[in-house]
Amino acid sequence: MTIHEYLSEYGGLPVFDFAREEERPEAGAAAWRIATEFEGEHFGEVFARFLREVETTRVTALVIGYWGASYDDNTADPVELLVPAADRFPALRSLFLGDIVMEESEISWIEHSDITPLLEAFPLLERFEVRGGTGLRLNPVKSTALRVLRMETGGLPREVVRGVGECDLPNLERLDLWLGVPDYGGNATAADLAPILGGERLPALRHLALADAGIQDEVAAAVAGAPVVARLETLDLSMGALTDEGAEALLSGQPLTHLKRLDLSHHYLSEEMMRRVRAALPGVEIDLSDRQDQRGRWRFVAVSE
Missing domain, CATH: 3.30.110 (Translation Initiation Factor IF3)
Structure with a gap:
């Protein structure tokens, strides 16, 4: 993409x-x-x-x-x-x-700097979105105004993921992170997502996207037991290298029947696993579009370079 x-x-x-x-x-x-x-x-x-x-x-x-x-x-x-x-x-x-x-x-060649001063200088921002991850830095901040935080990257640095997790954002309703791949700076692990998935600093969160991840299976496994999921209305694990292993972890974890929407588009699931996901979540709008070819040895995310 x-x-x-x-x-x-x-x-x-x-x-x-x-x-x-x-x-x-x-x-x-x-x-x-x-x-x-x-x-x-x-x-x-x-x-x-x-x-x-x-x-x-x-x-x-x-x-x-x-x-x-x-x-x-x-x-x-x-x-x-x-x-x-x-x-x-x-x-x-x-x-x-x-x-x-x-x-x-290209998205991974957009050159950034430390964006922390923007959030500090504009404390009334309700919506803040960034495209590109090269050079991107973020220190923990507190904002009672922010409702939407979105980062579109082909590789989101671990330090930025951790920075987001350490921010106090009591009224944040939507969080979108395109995690990307290591070749373009996306070196975060599932463990780095723990503060976000714990949800203590995100009591108002209703939409969470942890998308475009080369480690989408590991992300799915972490999400499966994450406390923050219980309060979500929409969950987005799209654009990444999700396989049957990650989908199995989701189905074996906490119930997802409360969700209004689950986005798994751009995936590597088998036909059988797609049927199982739909059968397990009959009242949930599920996006399983853009199925990728499973026959090759490589698994590509939707956005990298």
């Missing part, structure tokens, strides 16, 4: 590309996308112009697109630009960092 299209909607608002589109909406009527292009205007200059020309005090949603790479002359660190300008965005509630398509950068 590759990402070819920019976000068209974010935070309940249509996305407006500040640098490319001319007829501008009211400041609070759009999710503003700020980005540059390869060999285009320096990202810092685009951002500075945005601060000058848009009534930022009314902006509720920001989408940060391509900001350059280490080999570009126009590169910048969006975190270093956003944090000092935090007081210019008192209404900001939704932030997407890395709305970057494959033609600009």
Whole structure:
């Protein structure tokens, strides 16, 4: 799976590309996308112009697109630009960092830094999403406002997984982590997920995605006995290398009949195991689409490089 299209909607608002589109909406009527292009205007200059020309005090949603790479002359660190300008965005509630398509950068080549200062500088954020895992860092934070946390990567570093698990997020309702594979930095183990799966710091969690994992069987086994599962409405173990072994662990673990939806799409299950999963969860909406060829010796995740 590759990402070819920019976000068209974010935070309940249509996305407006500040640098490319001319007829501008009211400041609070759009999710503003700020980005540059390869060999285009320096990202810092685009951002500075945005601060000058848009009534930022009314902006509720920001989408940060391509900001350059280490080999570009126009590169910048969006975190270093956003944090000092935090007081210019008192209404900001939704932030997407890395709305970057494959033609600009493969997901695992998007270069990040420490994103902890963003969550500290914008304590009222309700939705925070990141695409790309290279260089990504996160220290434990506390937020009573955050409702959605999503990280799309081809390899999520162990330190970031642990950082998420140590955050105090009492009102977080949705957590999506694309774990990826070791070749692209996804070195987390099932043991690293223990604080998340314990759920002590996530009392409001209703949706959990631990997806795109090369170790999807191990993740499924850990989920099978996880306390947090009992309060979930939706569970997503899609996009990974899930085999009959992982599905067996799920079926042998705690009951999942309370779920509204179970997403196992992009999997390596046998036809017999697919029948067993459906039979065991008759009232649950189950996605078993995108079955992969089991005959090869390799098991691929949906998103890696």
